[in-house]
Amino acid sequence: MTGTRKRVPVFLYEAREVPYNTPVFMALDDIIKGRLAKRAHLATRDEYPYPLHTKRTHSITEALGAFDALAKGEEEVSLAGRLMALREHGALTFATLSSAGVSIQLAFKEDSLGAEAYKRVAETLDLGDFVSATGILFTTNRGERTLEVRSFNIISKALRPLPEKWHGLKDVDERYRRRYLDLLMNEEVRRIFETRETIMRTVREFLLEKDFREVETPMLQAIAGGTAAKPFKTHLNAFDMDMYLRIAPELYLKRLLVGGYDKVFELGRNFRNEGVDFSHNPEFTMLEFYQAYSDYKEGMKLTEEMVSRIIEKTIGETTHTFEDVEVDFTAPWERIEFNELLQKFAQVNYEDYTFEGLRDRAIELEVKIGKDVYSKAQVADAIYKKYCLPKIVNPTFVIHHPSEMLPLAKQLPDRPQYAGSFQLIIAGWELVKAYSELNDPVLQREAFKAQEELRKKGDPEAHTMDEDFVEALEYGMPPAFGLGMGIDRIATFLSGAHALREVILFPTMRPVRNDEGAQSGPISNGMKPKDSD
Numbered sequence: 001m002t003g004t005r006k007r008v009p010v011f012l013y014e015a016r017e018v019p020y021n022t023p024v025f026m027a028l029d030d031i032i033k034g035r036l037a038k039r040a041h042l043a044t045r046d047e048y049p050y051p052l053h054t055k056r057t058h059s060i061t062e063a064l065g066a067f068d069a070l071a072k073g074e075e076e077v078s079l080a081g082r083l084m085a086l087r088e089h090g091a092l093t094f095a096t097l098s099s100a101g102v103s104i105q106l107a108f109k110e111d112s113l114g115a116e117a118y119k120r121v122a123e124t125l126d127l128g129d130f131v132s133a134t135g136i137l138f139t140t141n142r143g144e145r146t147l148e149v150r151s152f153n154i155i156s157k158a159l160r161p162l163p164e165k166w167h168g169l170k171d172v173d174e175r176y177r178r179r180y181l182d183l184l185m186n187e188e189v190r191r192i193f194e195t196r197e198t199i200m201r202t203v204r205e206f207l208l209e210k211d212f213r214e215v216e217t218p219m220l221q222a223i224a225g226g227t228a229a230k231p232f233k234t235h236l237n238a239f240d241m242d243m244y245l246r247i248a249p250e251l252y253l254k255r256l257l258v259g260g261y262d263k264v265f266e267l268g269r270n271f272r273n274e275g276v277d278f279s280h281n282p283e284f285t286m287l288e289f290y291q292a293y294s295d296y297k298e299g300m301k302l303t304e305e306m307v308s309r310i311i312e313k314t315i316g317e318t319t320h321t322f323e324d325v326e327v328d329f330t331a332p333w334e335r336i337e338f339n340e341l342l343q344k345f346a347q348v349n350y351e352d353y354t355f356e357g358l359r360d361r362a363i364e365l366e367v368k369i370g371k372d373v374y375s376k377a378q379v380a381d382a383i384y385k386k387y388c389l390p391k392i393v394n395p396t397f398v399i400h401h402p403s404e405m406l407p408l409a410k411q412l413p414d415r416p417q418y419a420g421s422f423q424l425i426i427a428g429w430e431l432v433k434a435y436s437e438l439n440d441p442v443l444q445r446e447a448f449k450a451q452e453e454l455r456k457k458g459d460p461e462a463h464t465m466d467e468d469f470v471e472a473l474e475y476g477m478p479p480a481f482g483l484g485m486g487i488d489r490i491a492t493f494l495s496g497a498h499a500l501r502e503v504i505l506f507p508t509m510r511p512v513r514n515d516e517g518a519q520s521g522p523i524s525n526g527m528k529p530k531d532s533d
Helices: 028-044 060-065 067-072 115-124 172-177 179-185 187-209 250-258 296-314 338-346 355-364 376-387 441-457 467-474 487-495
Strands: 005-007 017-019 076-089 092-099 102-109 130-139 145-156 233-236 241-245 263-271 283-292 319-322 325-328 334-337 396-399 421-426 429-436 480-486
Touching: 028 115, 060 067, 060 076, 060 092, 060 102, 067 130, 076 102, 076 145, 092 115, 102 115, 172 179, 179 187, 187 263, 187 296, 187 487, 250 263, 250 283, 250 467, 250 480, 283 296, 283 487, 296 396, 296 421, 296 429, 296 480, 296 487, 319 487, 334 338, 338 376, 338 396, 355 376, 429 487, 441 467, 480 487
Parallel strands: 102 145, 334 396
Antiparallel strands: 005 017, 076 092, 076 130, 092 102, 130 145, 233 241, 263 283, 283 480, 319 325, 396 421, 421 429, 429 480
16 A cells, blocks of 8 residues: 555645655645745755746637647747646546636656656645646546646746635635635636626626716825715824825815816725625725716616616526525516505605604514614614615615705605615615716715704714815706615625625625734634524
């Protein structure tokens, strides 16, 4: 049994082929020391394993695409990538070379390389190393497209071992802290982010087709406005003034409508200093767009068209299963009023209650009403989220929210207690929020003043008076429709992920502390997706 070899999959230990009677596990420190020794050995031979230039004639994708022609002409090609597997068979060693999610097999043959060069394969190469390999393409008897290596060199020496695919990345929190390994080892994770990329690209292409212009507005703002949320506060030393990370780009985008733009959109980051759970992250990506001479009714048609295009490009089906619930995207989508939902599922008519009365009714319904609830609309929203939102499965436009809830929206002319607004709900998730924009500067000032009163009562999410924005409206803003869509949420929904942080490359995480109490590593929220509780 002495000569028999076996493969040993491990995480903090090396995964490699070893003689049967050799000790299986190597401590991580020993592995790193061994790899550092190889690095030093290469340097003594003038083979610095982090060279300035990389020899590469084709990407792996290009080589596979032109494989038949390159192989037939026995043209020498140079490929570069990371070693993801090494399999020694006496005078022949096979390896897997990967780059950008595409792989090709390498064949190191002693009779092709020569004894001395072939010896370097075992002495210098480790899993995870980046390698440049030059040789001839051919197909093995088993049909495997392969590069027969004639020469090679290490272009980046990996000092730590890669996690073994099935055993090393089971810890959910660890995956998010080391997303680079998560992407490297888990094909499903790469697929999730490909879905996100498709969504971003589709949104941009759709809006550009509709003659929208893409713009950028400040992320660092003197007044945090555009929605009800708690901002992150910072200080600008150059002007000795407090500033805020933006909670929404809305007020700046509407200034552009005043400035003559008819259609604008922005894809960018927003920041809200609020709770973290499966559907919220303090830093997230939002689409906002505004269209002049339009209203929320036209906006629903445009939204249905845009989201349908996203569905087509990502899943290509009219149905989709999310969290074991099947969703049917067949248009047209239902429209239903906010108050109608309250009456249907909670037996509450919004118009029948005062703030105190609705709060008491919410308590009867066992809806948690915290001390930070200051308005009747906030109570109604809490009831809605518990009793109505979970009941909505197929795409549904929930329309006409209480005006008090949307101080930047136009009121319905015949029912001013409600706004010309909608939310797109799918499978209980709020994916889109939109409304006809309030462009009356007198009413806007009054709405801001009402928000200021809520702020004085202690509401930290109430809007702040923005005199500059009101002044801009006084110059005249055309009637317009505006929309906000959470990219992370729709990516979570369409990729089949369980939480927002699965579709964010580097989600916010709670700090890791060592035995001495010092902080180390990426920050983490310590939250677990539903499947890991």
